[in-house]
Amino acid sequence: MRDFLPADKARRERVLGVIRDRYRAHGFDEIETPVMEEYPRLHAGIGGDNEKLAFNVLKRGLTADDIRAAADDPAALTDLGLRYDLTVPLARFYATHRAELPTVFRAIQIAPVWRAERPQKGRYRQFVQCDIDIIGDASVRAEAELIVATLDAVDALGLAGASVRVNDRRALDGILAAFGFAEAERPGVLITIDKLDKIGPDGVVAELRERGASSDAVAAFEAFLSRPAAEGAGLDADVVRAALPDAVDPAVVDHLAALGAAVAAARGGAVPLVFDPFLVRGMGYYTGTIFELAHPSVSYSLGGGGRYDGMIGRFLGQDVPAVGFSIGFERIVDLVATEADGAADAVVLVHDRDIPPAELVALKAALVAGGRRVRLEARTKNLKALLDRAAADGYTAFAAVSPGTAADALELRPLG
Template sequence: MANKISAVRGMRDFLPFQKRKRERVLQIIREVYQKHAFTEIETPVVEDYDILHSGLGGDNEKLSFSILKRGISDKPYTTEKLKAAELCDLGLRFDLTVPLARYYASNQAALPQVFRAVQIGPVWRAERPQQGRYRQFVQADIDIIGEFSMLAELELITATAAALNRLGLRDCVIRINDRRVLLSLLKHCGFNADDFNRVLITIDKLDKIGFAGVIEELVANEFAASAVAKLEPFLSGVAALPAGIPLTVAAIAEVMPEEVQNDALAELAELGDSLVSILPNGVTAEFDPTLVRGMGYYTGTIFEISHPGSGSSVGGGGRYDGMIGRFLGEQVPAVGFSIGFERIIDLVELPEDSAQEQKIALIADKDCAAPQQLVKLKSELLALGKQPHIVWRKKNMKPVFAYLAAEGFTEFANVNSALAAAELNIKTFETV
């Protein structure tokens, strides 16, 4: 018995109807972003190893696929332990944000002072394959570089919400927080500054392991007992809330300790007030004081979009003002928002394109129709606005018709005795 041949674990083949849907969804996303004045760019799928492992990618750096230096496989390294950095000089990109930062640093002179970018493409991570987690997947990012003000957040959030709304994803909730708020909260509780990132990683698991699980992990990691005790009632109160917290001054003040009332919270309330009048119907914004976002490069506002049809966020991003400065030696403000393309693709139900309604299958017997005659007929039908597809007749046509129907064909014609468009007796699959 032959071995089963399949794609690499964590990577997928897409059948024609799946590929068609994916491209249509990406086309809609692109159209919306272009209308919002974002310009599409492209970066290589490969970046220098040192850039991918410069501390900008957080835990994703551990999941990157590295590429051996040319010719290194011919050398006898089996008896000597070497670090990956000594063996590799390149790697596959694990997100689109780090490549964008490098891209901006490389091309700054040719770009406008405030640069609005769209970047859509595959990324690779050495994940443990499971439902919803792949080793190759598509990201759809928009970023604004060079804008210090809240205008950047407002443009990104409204453009992303518009794209999801155009795709028919209603009832989206934008959860918003600020890294400065989180750090102020941890400082207020008494955590050591060196432990902030580790504490945030645990808090980020609140929706997965629950309030009790978070406290248990904080205790197990031996953080200061007094700090954990001070954080516990805050997390307990937030976890017990029956609904989201409105992004208003009063609602924020009610849930946050007085000692954490700072400028960042005031800016969040201002952001919430601005979003009320500009978000599409069915999209709301909420304050989530436990929202962390896993990437350590965020410096300010962070946000995620949830949808009732998905168990995970369908979009997320934030401000990362310090990243590009690592390459240029000067601070450059930047904010980004990424749509979780692989998470929304199964939620989207696209209407049939009008073009698909014009698809017609030409059923021919090999003994009765010459190839040149069929191509001539195909050309006539193309000129009439049809999308013809030549199919050789088989003994059992049911699987053929099933495949054509899945591909969006609604009509067919037997062409053995009618080799002119005007002579075709066109039928629908319903009559089969």
């Protein structure tokens, strides 16, 4: 959990402003949910490993006897927890407000979430997620809208060359079935396959054998990994079909091909979609198409999402189709080069200490009314240090103020 100095905060807000603007241009509306949710909702078995990383909140008014009585069941001491993502709160939000929302609801959520991570570069215990979700549309159109809006936001941030890796959890299940993995062992097998980028094919095969997975199925998986690479790129039917075993449901292939065609129609020219038959994404609530945002400058993903048609039904008692895409803000903000907003109109007024406060405040108000950003600073012996600090905070001009100086008589000088 971090503090942000003014220049860092301003930079983050500029990037968030670009993302918000592009999302809103695509017809999404921003909502806000509480930072805490009920404990049972956060630990319903749909959040994957993130549930283990949740910060839980102790019940109010606990006594020493209560704590001793719950020694074998710490969960009995808590009734709330900080949200570890924005998808579970959105599902609860929709179930609560469905009657007030359109049939197809396009939501923006940009907010902090909390996980008890082991802090390291690029991984924090408090971080911002930028989510867009479409609830109420089961068609491929919803998935295409999310991908197009996300790529539009990335383009607006100046991150050329971004791509989206795409897969489908139904295709993954079909692959594992074709290899011969029993249904009961598939969740554990997926955890290992999810490490393919980190430990490579040999490492995945070795770990599957160590886990005691079906030997024939592991052998079939190993043979599949060592086959010649399929030709072609993108997300058309031939590319997808060539990357999958024959036994995978053709309807899944058709769905992915339709997604590729929809994104191609929106984007025009080359489509930055890559089919990855072993993309897993660890959240337990995904039911269909899944995707991850990638950029050639880094080895890790910059965001991801997928279809989670079964989640809202847990809160509503009736299944509602849903799909979402989340940008990992903390990862993407460091890649973005942004210019200071309104830099030419950010002015520091360096004033003599004997000028009456009323005169200074009136002068500042006149400049602010004219559209400038203004800071008052009393003159110091080390004027250079004062101006350097102002430049670091995004100010690009200064003026010396003496008693009686009028706003239209200020002589602005550039900083730096």
